[in-house]
Amino acid sequence: MAVIVWNEFLIPYHQAVEELKVKLRSIRREYRKKNEYSPIEFVTGRVKEISSILEKANKFNIPLERIGYEIEDISGIRIMCQFVDDIEKVVELIRQRKDMQIIYEKDYVTNVKKSGYRSHHVIIKYFVNMAEGQKVILAELQIRTLAMNFWATIEHSLNYKYKHDIPQNIKEKLKSAADAAFKLDEEMSLIKEEIKDAQKLFEVKSSIVSDVMNNILALTAIGKINEANSFRKQLDKLIEKGEIYELNELLNLTERTINMYK
Structure with missing residues (x-):
């Protein structure tokens, strides 16, 4: 059975999060310095907790030695936008970059989840330069509006509380709230300029x-x-x-x- 020294294992993931935050925030600064509108409002990032990594590995029957290859969101970045059409602009900026390689995308803005979840996910291969050489890791970029992020944060908390078995009446209220959040995004888009x-x-x-x-x-x-x-x-x-x-x-x-x- 594989044994993971977690402090060592997670070093490149922490480094990737910090580097990606700097790179993506610099896009915003570049737009602002040119007095142009930035499709990126702000960027956050995190490395998945060890308990969450193990929980996901158990859920999907992923062997410990395969965690780095099969769990795609150990390094996670969230890119927040003001308007829905900014999401596609940010995705296009990511597609054009040479310092990361897109593995695949999941568009939950167009293909909304049954729960009401909306976001655009981009799974990338990222190259981290470590002291002992280059390390290749997977990372997940989530691009969403501020309203989508507010809703997703609440849903995440409820999933944690109910262990991903949210009562039906709360699910219905969540779905209604998701629709209301998207309606807000649509209304804001009408006065975008x-x-x-x-x-x-x-x-x-x-x-x-x-x-x-x-x-x-x-x-x-x-x-x-x-x-x-x-x-x-x-x-x-x-x-x-x-x-x-x-x-x-x-x-x-x-x-x-x-x-x-x-």
Whole structure:
């Protein structure tokens, strides 16, 4: 019978999760730096608990020596999107990558599970560079909307409580909630452009405010306290109700003032 030294066995899976989170989050940062809308809202990841790995192995009669080859979600990544049509965009980004190899996909957004579960799963082969050489592992990427993720998290908790035998009346309520969550996604998609415009405006405003604050701190650092306090009062008034052009004017004024004292 195979014996697994779990601390050693799980090292590449932990490394894969950390690397994948960094790589996928960098996609979001890349879009934001170009002032473009990112289909990725945020990314989380985890390595399956040993008890859950053994439970799954027992359920599907997987020998211990085959766990690394047959359990695909020891490393798990969740990619959250704001809108349903963002899911396909993220999947396409994954398909184009050269640092991971797609084994297969499971589209539960189009082919909704009977329970109401929706998500797009991508099983990948990922190459981890370890101290003793390269290790190939399997990982599962789940791409879903925020509403889908909220529902799936609740379902997971109930499955854990009832050991995957959820009472019928609760199943019916869950299915109804899943349909309501998808209806929310559909309604949000109808005003997607309005939401994107509002978010972009917020990000631009936040960036300008940050630049003005940095200039105020710079003035303080060179001893121009009165000027710094004056600009801070103006900024406080503009933060809540100021227009972008007014904040830009304040930014330009603070920059000119700094240049004047250089």
